[in-house]
Amino acid sequence: MTNNELDHLLNSVPAPQRPVEYWNDLPKRVTAKIHWQSHKSESPLRKPFPMARIFAFWGLALTAVCIGAGFIGGLGRSHSFSADTPQLAEARKYYDEIETLFPNQVQAIVFDRQGPHFILANKANVPSSPPFYVKVCGPKGCQGFVTFSGQQIQLNGENCEVLADEHGQVILVGNNRVWSGHQSSGPIRVDARPLAALL
Amino acid sequence: MRYQHMMHALTFRMTGSLADADDLTQEAFIQAFRQLSSYRAKARFSSWLYRIAINQCLNWKKHKERQERLHTDWGWQQETADMPDNKRMQQVQDALMKLNPKQRAAVILTTYDGLNHAEAARTLGCSETTVSWRLFAARAKLKKLLGREQEKEVQCDKQ
Numbered sequence: 001m002t003n004n005e006l007d008h009l010l011n012s013v014p015a016p017q018r019p020v021e022y023w024n025d026l027p028k029r030v031t032a033k034i035h036w037q038s039h040k041s042e043s044p045l046r047k048p049f050p051m052a053r054i055f056a057f058w059g060l061a062l063t064a065v066c067i068g069a070g071f072i073g074g075l076g077r078s079h080s081f082s083a084d085t086p087q088l089a090e091a092r093k094y095y096d097e098i099e100t101l102f103p104n105q106v107q108a109i110v111f112d113r114q115g116p117h118f119i120l121a122n123k124a125n126v127p128s129s130p131p132f133y134v135k136v137c138g139p140k141g142c143q144g145f146v147t148f149s150g151q152q153i154q155l156n157g158e159n160c161e162v163l164a165d166e167h168g169q170v171i172l173v174g175n176n177r178v179w180s181g182h183q184s185s186g187p188i189r190v191d192a193r194p195l196a197a198l199l
Numbered sequence: 200m201r202y203q204h205m206m207h208a209l210t211f212r213m214t215g216s217l218a219d220a221d222d223l224t225q226e227a228f229i230q231a232f233r234q235l236s237s238y239r240a241k242a243r244f245s246s247w248l249y250r251i252a253i254n255q256c257l258n259w260k261k262h263k264e265r266q267e268r269l270h271t272d273w274g275w276q277q278e279t280a281d282m283p284d285n286k287r288m289q290q291v292q293d294a295l296m297k298l299n300p301k302q303r304a305a306v307i308l309t310t311y312d313g314l315n316h317a318e319a320a321r322t323l324g325c326s327e328t329t330v331s332w333r334l335f336a337a338r339a340k341l342k343k344l345l346g347r348e349q350e351k352e353v354q355c356d357k358q
Contacts, residue, residue, distance in 0.1 A: 001342045001349075009345060010310050013288040015208035016217060023203055030228045037229075097244055101202065102232060118235045 027103065031124055088133060091146060092195060094118070095131065104128055109146040126151075132162060132170045135191040146195055162192070170194065203228075205245065205312070206252050212307045213256035215296045223259060227252040249312070249322045253304050294344040302337035305330050 001009075091109050095118075099106050104124040109131075126148060134153065135144035147153065149164045153172070160172040160179070170192035172179040179190040206227050211220035230251050238247050295303055301323070308319040309330075316334075320327045 001346050003338060006338060006342055006345070007310050010291060010306070010341070013291045015211045016288070017204075018207065018217075018221075022221075026203055026225065026228070030225055030232070033225065034229055034232055094244055097202070098235065101228065102235075105232075118238060120232060120235050 027101065031102070031105075035123060088146075088195065092131075095146065107147065107151060111144045129164070131195040132164070132192060133195045134162065134170070134172070137189045137191070164194075202245065202248055206248060209249065209252050209307060209312065210256055212292070212295060212311060213253070213300070213303060214259060215292050219259065223252070223255050227255045230255065246314075246318060246322055249308065249314075250324075253308070253322060257300055257304065290345065290348045294341050294348075297344060298337050298340060299333075302333045302340075305333040306337045306341070309334060 091111075095106060095109055098118060098120075102120060102124070104126045105120045105122075106118060107121045107126055108119040110119060129149050131146045131148055133144060133146050135142055145153070147162055149162055149170075151162050153160055153162060158174045158176070160174040163171045163173055165171055172190060172192055179192065203224065207220055207224045210223040210227070211217060214220055214223065227248070231248060234251065238244070295306065298306065304323060305319060308314045308322055309316070314322065316327045316330045320330045323330065
């Protein structure tokens with residue numbers, strides 16, 4: 001038997017397939033198990049108070065967002081970064097794939113020096129709204145990430161909420177100021193707009 | 200959906216059991232969820248998933264006894280009974296299961312999933328030379344095992 005004949009023989013038998021229902025239910029089962037595991041690890045000995053649960057949930061969510069936003073916060077110390085259109089297109093492609101696997105769980109795509117990577121929420125509670133691209137440029141360079149309306153980011157040490165106005169423009173609302181797309185504020189320039197408009 | 204099919208086929212070929220393939224596919228996606236922040240978009244997403252699934256399967260060898268039981272018992276027969284060319288499928292899967300797990304992984308990645316040696320080496324975390332040797336050894340064994348089965352079939356046909 002030659003190598004080609006062997007390959008032909010191996011490929012002549014397909015792997016058994018599961019019914020459509022199995023594939024439709026798989027994401028739900030994966031998500032349910034992740035919830036169950038995270039719930040189990042959160043309550044090892046005693047049942048937490050409802051308020052404690054709420055704080056734990058928001059704490060986790062805030063931590064996840066802060067990890068992503070840390071790249072923005074560390075702007076002053078980081079090397080330059082630029083997320084150009086091909087990178088965004090690539091990030092968009094991966095976003096679509098990951099959103100299919102884990103619906104409503106992609107919180108952000110963070111761009112750092114090593115390329116794009118992803119932050120997922122523990123629960124499928126990220127609203128299915130169009131993604132935005134936020135790029136922040138300062139004296140030391142630029143950093144950016146893809147996120148969604150209602151998510152919080154840290155901008156130059158200040159917590160900001162990413163919101164969309166009625167015209168689909170992106171606004172970043174901080175404690176003391178509001179940034180909109182293409183607006184400069186001192187040495188910081190913020191460019192925030194719907195991702196679809198950039199591709 | 201294509202990733203789900205891909206992962207399920209890979210885990211089935213690695214384990215020879217639909218039940219284990221179901222469990223391992225689910226576990227692989229859970230691991231993917233947990234490790235997603237470590238994924239760098241420079242690499243192919245499918246390669247990254249392969250690596251997670253292969254590692255799950257290689258760790259699964261701890262449960263080999265369970266697999267061997269499942270592989271030979273009535274359940275497996277039932278699971279694959281309605282599949283086309285069931286006999287050949289079972290012969291091929293039996294032969295794959297007689298390989299060392301790392302050799303099996305090399306065969307699955309290159310022959311079924313079409314990865315070249317360099318991509319398979321990255322997925323398996325070893326050198327290309329190692330992949331080549333594993334493939335060489337695996338092919339020799341598979342030819343012997345499947346060739347023997349083919350000879351048996353020819354003899355049966357003659358009788």
